[in-house]
Amino acid sequence: MSAMTRRAATPSELLSPTEMAEADRLAGNGPALMEAAGAAVARAIRSRFRPLPVLVLAGPGHNGGDGYVAARHLERAGWDVAVAPLAPPNGDAAGAAAHWRGPIRPFAPASLARAGLVVDAVFGAGLSRPVDGQVAETLCAIRTPIVAVDVPSGVDGATGAVRGLARQAALTVTFFRLKPGHLLLPGRDLCGETVLAEIGLPEAVLDRIGPRSFRNGPGLWRLPQPDTATHKHSRGHVTMLSSDALSGAALLAARGARRAGAGLVTLACESENAARAHRMAEPGALTLTGDWPEALLEDGRREVFCAGPGLPPDATTRGTVAALLAAGKRLVLDAGALTAFAGHPDRLHGAAILTPHMAEFARLFGEVGKDRLEAARRAAAQSGAVILLKGSDTVIAAPDGRAAINDNAPAWLATGGTGDVLAGIAAALLAQGMPPFEAACAAAWLQGEAAQRAGPGMIAEDLPPQIHATFLHVAALI
Ligand SMILES: NC(=O)C1=CN([C@@H]2O[C@H](COP(=O)(O)OP(=O)(O)OC[C@H]3O[C@@H](n4cnc5c(N)ncnc54)[C@H](OP(=O)(O)O)[C@@H]3O)[C@@H](O)[C@H]2O)[C@@H](O)CC1
Ligand SMILES: Nc1ncnc2c1ncn2[C@@H]1O[C@H](COP(=O)(O)OP(=O)(O)O)[C@@H](O)[C@H]1O
Ligand SMILES: [K+]
Structure with a gap:
């Protein structure tokens, strides 16, 4: 995990390359910004590397301009620096290039021979097509550590996708605000x-x-704060739908919900046997048996339901979810409750939060493609629900266009049942009054933080016991 991902103070706004260009235009002092950007690159390099021969690969735009400035600052600090321009610089970059009096080398693999460090200032926000030809050939030939200016050339700042080719950087220095492609x-x-x-x-x-x-x-969100007037009924009641065949999934979700502060959690079971097993495994949860949806709707105080973990994607699940939606209940839908509506996301209108992984997303909305942010936004607009698209770069998108990217989830979360816990956390936060977008964002972050605390080798059951410590951590951060 990078240093950046652990720094809580990083501003939360992300700017697309287009928005960043707009920021540049609104600020109206391009040369000064370029000077500050190049100086920041040189500073970051000097604080991490001993003096080495440096080759700056400079593109024709402002990214290249930052490279010329960085070259000048490093040379002034006594470093051995050369610049390899791809093409004559344009705009403010021409001014930065005019101040470079050091060696110029051809933009070609042969120029890399003496370098101990390469500064990749070829393309940044202005990447307009796939990297190929001479640029690809030269980038491929680099054998030293790479410091990227703004983004590694070839990485699309809006999507994080690679266009053509991009090389692994040791360090990337970006400016003002992170771009989605950094996350x-x-x-x-x-x-x-x-x-x-x-x-x-x-x-x-x-x-x-x-x-x-x-x-x-x-x-980005505030967790619910119980106070002296709080009692268990006012803290939210989550009803978790449980199937006999895969009852463990609902149990995990119920544990997530209880640890995330729901005052009451009921496991709605298909049979008395399953209810008994749940009561033994989770003594603090309530159980409910009876035919769905009638039994679920009997008590009008049940407002928040979580459905999907362990449920089959069949007509019964579809009918139950439809009845809950028709009754105006607030729903967190996952797994089987999503697949039951494959190809028909319109029928989920009224749901609060949908938590698909990539395959579930594809069944509902079509393939995610290379732009996860845009795909999640489109799905949110189409379904009217908050979409939490799971993965190591989970994206949460609201129908109103807001979207957040989560980057605190460790890879060891990739184990069965962790998504069930997540659905439970989201339902609990919703039941405590958080709006759906904030509840989904907080759930993803708490799940990631709980996994960090549980450590490598954790299993889904290890997540719920970590959640209360993550609540304390949030309180300390804000
Ligand atoms: N915004 C801010 O606040 C600040 C921004 N700053 C810096 O500005 C950078 C953005 O600068 P930028 O807009 O000039 O774009 P940049 O990335 O240099 O590339 C454009 C050039 O590359 C070319 N080109 C593109 N793709 C290509 C390809 N595959 N193969 C070949 N050519 C390709 C493209 O050609 P064209 O598309 O015009 O044909 C054009 O000539 C940003 O990343 C940051 O470093 C800082 O100075 C501080 C303040
Ligand atoms: N490589 C990864 N890095 C971080 N988190 C991951 C990774 N792979 C999966 N996850 C997270 O693990 C969880 C898995 O959920 P899901 O696929 O629904 O599994 P299950 O249905 O077994 O609970 C999701 O929260 C997802 O974001
Ligand atoms: K770059």
């Missing part, structure tokens, strides 16, 4: 350590831009 995969991995540098761009430009994408974290 979405594979971009996040390719960046290596990511440093966000302040370059004097006024925060006020954000008021004009109105960012709609965020890095998920405690600054």
